[in-house]
Amino acid sequence: MNVRTPSEEHLISLVGDAVAAPSMHNAQPWRFRYVRQTRTFELYADFDRAMPYSDPRARGLHIGCGAALLNLRVAAAHDGRHAETRLLPRPEDPALLATVRLTGPGGDDSDLAPLHPAITERHSSRFPFEEKRIPDGLRGALVETARREGAALAFPAPWHLQHVLDLVREAEARGLTDRASERELAEWTRTDAPSVNCSDDGVPDYAFGPVRSGGRAPLRDFAGTRRVAGRDTAVFEAAPQIACLSTTHDRPEDWLRAGQAMERVLLLATAEGLVGSLATQPLERPDLRWLLRDPVTGAGHPQMLLRLGYGPKGPRTPRRPVSDVLEVRP
Known part of the structure; x- marks a missing residue:
């Protein structure tokens, strides 16, 4: 040919x-x-x-x-x-x-x-989402999409979701007093970004989203302990819709499969009118990452937490x- x-x-x-x-x-x-x-x-x-x-x-x-x-x-x-x-x-x-x-x-x-x-439509949204449940049919399609890339996607039951959110909060609390983590975050964030063209990597402050003043959405505050002038506050969703992506093994090839599955899920979600953001805080702590495993089966290696829902699109970040x-x- x-x-x-x-x-x-x-x-x-x-x-x-x-x-x-x-x-x-x-x-x-x-x-x-x-x-x-x-x-x-x-x-x-x-x-x-x-x-x-x-x-x-x-x-x-x-x-x-x-x-x-x-x-x-x-x-x-x-x-x-x-x-x-x-x-x-x-x-x-x-x-x-x-x-x-x-x-x-x-x-x-x-x-x-x-x-x-x-x-080109997919952007991480760090804004409040609506309290509107993702239909079961679409949830099933997202699960199947991850499976086709060799990963498992699961929406935790309410009792397990609370456990996941507790682990995110624990990771956030540790990060506030972790100077090494704070230095690394500061290296890859921009708190003085006057426009979308001021840099070609990292997370600029216009993409941080508002400061959470209520709600349970698992969000990383990219400002860390720094103050960002003019930043709004907002109440986020009380019942965030979180999906946990995992793989059977935990080798480099599994991480690559997880990345492909994650993006395929996010693209399908975007095509279906959803927005999303990623929560990696507990995954960066080995002891907390272990606790994210399915409490019923104890199987799988958690690779990513996805927050999905209906809401405003996030801004483009530099490339x-x-x-x-x-x-x-x-």
Whole structure:
């Protein structure tokens, strides 16, 4: 089969979609290389953008890169190509996280194409959501979407949800007195961002959302102990809708699968009119992360908490130029 070779502009477009993915503190810890001879993208971890205190095993880094990988697959499917994907293809090179070889039409990813418009619409929303329950049918579709990427998504029952929210609050309380965590947070947040174009990574203060003055939504306050002039306060939802994403094992390949599942869930949620944000605070504490496991079965390794619902979209956060993260080789 004759497969057309992507132009330079086309490669930039594909990677532009990939890097719209969420990542911990919007660090964007990825690099892409495209090899024209084999029509293959190589996805590398950028360990210079790791967070050694909050993410010492680089689990969160892998999840962010997995989300970017899913976006690349969606973009390829939208373009009518199959993305032949391999995770960790060279064990001797842990920075090489995946390869994506572009082939002809068809393949298992063809059902990803309808999610393409959601890539640019998905933004983390740190605003109050409505007290409106997500329909059971949509919940089931989100669960199935995660399963197709090798992960499990569960909406905790009310008694388990309270336990999850207690663990989030415990993690938040620890963070307020943890100087190392505060320094790392300050490195990746901007409290003096005058416009959306003032930086190309991190979380600027216009995306912090209001200060929570009530409600139980699990939100990280990106301001930490710093004051942000003019920041509003708001009452958040009393009954937040939280979904826990987990995997059977806890290896780098599982983290990459979790990242792909997370982004696929978020894209479907966006396409269905939902907004979402991520809660990682208890996942950054090994003892609290262990306690997030399903209390009935004790199975699975929690990888991410998703807050989903109906509400205002969050603002766009900055992205590094594609030219900074893409290398093209013959």
